[in-house]
Amino acid sequence: MPNTRFAKGRIKLKKGEYIRPNGTFEYKWTDRYGSRHSVYAKTIPELRIKEDAILKDILDGINSISLNCTINSYFEIWKKIKCGIRDTTFAQYCLNYKCHIEPEFGLTKLKDITYSKIILFYKDLVEKHGLSKQSVSNVNIVLRMVLDVAVKDGVLRTNPCNGAIRGFNRECSGQVKEVKALTRDEQDYLEKYLNNPGPYHWLQPLITVMLYTGMRAGEVCGLRWDDIDFNKKEIHVNHTLVFFGKNDGQGKKFALHPPKTRTSDRFIPIGSKVIEALKRQRLLLQNYNSTDYSIDGLSGFVFLDKDGKVFYHISLNYYLKKISKEINKELQSNNENTNIKSFPDFHSHMLRHTFATRMREAGADIKATADIMGHTKVNITLDTYTDASQSFKRQEISLLERID
Numbered sequence: 001m002p003n004t005r006f007a008k009g010r011i012k013l014k015k016g017e018y019i020r021p022n023g024t025f026e027y028k029w030t031d032r033y034g035s036r037h038s039v040y041a042k043t044i045p046e047l048r049i050k051e052d053a054i055l056k057d058i059l060d061g062i063n064s065i066s067l068n069c070t071i072n073s074y075f076e077i078w079k080k081i082k083c084g085i086r087d088t089t090f091a092q093y094c095l096n097y098k099c100h101i102e103p104e105f106g107l108t109k110l111k112d113i114t115y116s117k118i119i120l121f122y123k124d125l126v127e128k129h130g131l132s133k134q135s136v137s138n139v140n141i142v143l144r145m146v147l148d149v150a151v152k153d154g155v156l157r158t159n160p161c162n163g164a165i166r167g168f169n170r171e172c173s174g175q176v177k178e179v180k181a182l183t184r185d186e187q188d189y190l191e192k193y194l195n196n197p198g199p200y201h202w203l204q205p206l207i208t209v210m211l212y213t214g215m216r217a218g219e220v221c222g223l224r225w226d227d228i229d230f231n232k233k234e235i236h237v238n239h240t241l242v243f244f245g246k247n248d249g250q251g252k253k254f255a256l257h258p259p260k261t262r263t264s265d266r267f268i269p270i271g272s273k274v275i276e277a278l279k280r281q282r283l284l285l286q287n288y289n290s291t292d293y294s295i296d297g298l299s300g301f302v303f304l305d306k307d308g309k310v311f312y313h314i315s316l317n318y319y320l321k322k323i324s325k326e327i328n329k330e331l332q333s334n335n336e337n338t339n340i341k342s343f344p345d346f347h348s349h350m351l352r353h354t355f356a357t358r359m360r361e362a363g364a365d366i367k368a369t370a371d372i373m374g375h376t377k378v379n380i381t382l383d384t385y386t387d388a389s390q391s392f393k394r395q396e397i398s399l400l401e402r403i404d
Contacts, residue, residue, distance in 0.1 A: 205281035214355035264374035
């Protein structure tokens with residue numbers, strides 16, 4: 001007759017269950033690869049909850065060994081097997097991951113990831129790191145793709161990112177920063193500041209082109225003189241500048257790639273302000289030591305920094321933050337009559353938002369604005385890129401008074 005084993009309280013021990021010398025309990029099992037594993041608990045009921053979870057994983061084909069892998073290790077796997085993603089998009093995904101996921105959350109083991117932990121992670125990105133709603137959404141995209149690989153490998157049963165961004169938006173709607181356009185007063189002050197002699201006067205042509213064309217940062221940084229037809233008064237956007245980080249497996253730092261979408265390859269009409277800014281930029285380049293910087297065999301870039309190198313979104317945003325600080329210093333020291341109390345900490349994408357908003361306020365056709373900005377659908381321009389100022393709202397509501 002087999003020897004029946006009992007724990008304290010006369011609870012019969014099952015196969016694989018053991019009492020440890022310190023009075024706690026252990027469950028041992030062998031996986032399908034022949035490797036032995038153990039889990040521990042202070043009581044038999046706690047141990048059996050863990051046993052049930054292990055059995056469920058086995059029945060569902062979940063690879064419990066890989067559950068000890070971190071998100072970072074699966075990110076490396078995702079990079080190797082990724083397909084159907086354009087190089088420009090892939091570079092942006094890698095940059096988002098390395099900046100926001102890899103340092104802390106990427107160290108989390110797959111077995112410890114839950115839906116609620118992801119929501120809390122997104123909250124931290126907003127509250128501690130100041131990310132916008134769109135930036136958090138971009139982080140969610142790459143994290144979901146990485147964890148999808150773990151699901152397909154049988155390591156995770158479901159992807160905890162599913163529905164996370166909706167839950168985050170619902171729970172944290174009041175805390176998330178939306179990308180805002182500069183107000184009319186803020187834009188006027190910025191242009192006036194750049195027109196005056198000062199440390200950032202040399203950036204006036206670049207910022208003017210962005211404010212009055214709505215071009216993306218990569219498009220304006222990759223702009224070449226051959227792309228500009230002064231006779232027809234138009235810019236041909238036919239490529240975008242891509243910056244590759246140090247550890248993304250690319251052999252070069254910069255590349256010129258086709259525009260973001262089919263509709264992003266476009267001709268943008270330019271007015272007198274942009275033409276004057278471009279002519280001023282040509283004169284500025286004559287003072288630089290070198291203007292023959294080339295990428296992929298192409299040279300003749302319109303916007304170069306003082307070292308004769310192209311701008312890219314990180315360096316551009318660095319200068320925009322500097323400008324914001326200088327304007328705020330000026331506002332504090334001057335007793336100038338202005339409606340601006342403080343100037344926003346702005347970035348390149350805000351200039352694109354500002355262009356769309358000014359076009360809307362001027363009564364421009366929304367389809368024409370969408371075409372100029374390279375959007376595939378009009379609703380992207382309406383829903384994402386246009387803000388309504390208080391004065392514009394008053395102007396619009398006053399239309400009711402004109403109805404007989």
